[in-house]
Amino acid sequence: MGICGSGKSTIAIEIAKAKHIEMLDADDFHPQSNVDKMSAGIPLTDEDRAGWLEVLNAELRSRLEKGDSVVLACSAxxxxxxxxxxxxxxxxxxxxxxxxxxxxLERVGQRKDHFMPTSLVDSQLEALEEPEDAVVVDIRLPIEEIVAKALAEL
Structure with missing residues (x-):
């Protein structure tokens, strides 16, 4: 988890590869109305996110019921x-x-294939409630180090 541009998808892909499990990207589950809103530089509200979170939870529970493990890249x-x-x-x-x-800001500004504009970075930082129960990793570390720490501590 983390704000836009923190490397969630990249790190999730690498963890999934290392664990031989499926990776899901929460962005793929947004309804078009959420994507349109974010593309226009409008931050999502809690109401916008509610149904999306329910869908993600149902997807994760479905996988668990089948006995599958999964890694989810999600802002959360x-x-x-x-x-x-x-x-x-x-x-x-x-x-x-x-x-x-x-x-x-630098990372989000360099992305060409994502709907999230740099104008939403500050709103994400304002909304962020840092978790107390998470493994915390500095995104400036090399990808390999982030993945190794994640695999060792999760």
Whole structure:
């Protein structure tokens, strides 16, 4: 978890490869109305996120019921979002990809294939409630180090 540009998808892909499990990207589950809003530089509200979080939780629970493990790349900015995501999922763990504003702005500004504009970085930082129960990693570390720490501590 972490704000836009923190490397959630990249790190989740690498963890999934290392663990031989499936990786899901929460962005793929947004309804078009959320994507349109973010593309226009409008921050999502809690109401916008509510149905999306329910869908993600149902997807994760479905996988767990089949006996599958999965890694999910998701912003999960607030504690109540994380609570909604992990409801009914014993053993869920969090990796917080923590980054400073300047690093995030640089990364988001360099992306060409994503709907999230740099104008939403500050709103994400304002909404962020840093988790108390997560493995925390500095996003400026090399990808290999982030993945190794995640695999060792999760």
């Amino acid at each position: 900015l607030k504690q109540r979002y994380r609570d909604a995501l992990e409801a009914g999922l014993p053993g869920a763990s969090w990796l917080y990809l923590k980054g400073d504003r300047d690093t995030i």
